[in-house]
Amino acid sequence: MNSDNKIRIEKGKKDRLIISYEYDEGDAEIEINPEFIYDIIISLFERQSKNLINENSFLITLEEFYKIEGEKRFWQNTFDKVKMEEETKGITQRNIGGNRILVEYYKGRLIFQDDLRGYGSNVIEWKS
Numbered sequence: 001m002n003s004d005n006k007i008r009i010e011k012g013k014k015d016r017l018i019i020s021y022e023y024d025e026g027d028a029e030i031e032i033n034p035e036f037i038y039d040i041i042i043s044l045f046e047r048q049s050k051n052l053i054n055e056n057s058f059l060i061t062l063e064e065f066y067k068i069e070g071e072k073r074f075w076q077n078t079f080d081k082v083k084m085e086e087e088t089k090g091i092t093q094r095n096i097g098g099n100r101i102l103v104e105y106y107k108g109r110l111i112f113q114d115d116l117r118g119y120g121s122n123v124i125e126w127k128s
Contacts, residue, residue, distance in 0.1 A: 007044055009037075023050045030055055039120035042113065056120035060112040064119065065101050079110060080128040 008020040012031045019040050020029045032040060032055060043053040058064070066072040078096060082105045085091045096103040096110075101119070104111040105126070113121045 005044065005050070007041070019044075021053075023052050028052055035059060035122075036120055038111075038123045042121045054117070056117070058119050060101055060114060060119040060122045062124060065103075065112060068101055069098055076128075079105070079126050083108065083126055083128050 006022050008018075010018045010020070012018040015034060016031050017034055017037060018029060018031050019037075020027060021044055022028075030040070030053075036055065036059065039056055039059065040053065047053065066075065069075060082091075082094050082096060085094070086105075086108065092107045094105045096105055100115050102113045102115060104113075108125055110124050110126050111121070112119075112124070
């Protein structure tokens with residue numbers, strides 16, 4: 001937390017989380033399902049000003065990624081190769097790329113972000 005972007009995460013009702021944050025006109029609060037936490041946190045960290053953030057309805061899953069980007073076998077091989085480089089060369093971070101869905105690898109996890117923000121960002125552990 002820094003003085004320009006205070007973010008609070010609390011347990012909400014049932015299995016939900018309450019995210020409180022600052023924006024231009026005061027404080028805002030949204031209640032989300034836990035699987036959307038990465039999307040909200042990434043949105044908060046990447047915003048250029050203290051604007052309100054939008055909650056997405058759909059997360060990027062591996063299956064959605066393969067549908068959007070195509071070439072499932074190519075991507076699986078690419079993810080396996082990057083994981084192998086971590087294990088053999090100690091490379092823990094790599095920007096992999098993508099067309100609409102951008103992928104980054106970090107310590108065994110794939111971080112998916114939709115350029116068009118139609119899907120919520122997601123972090124998935126890659127098991128080859």
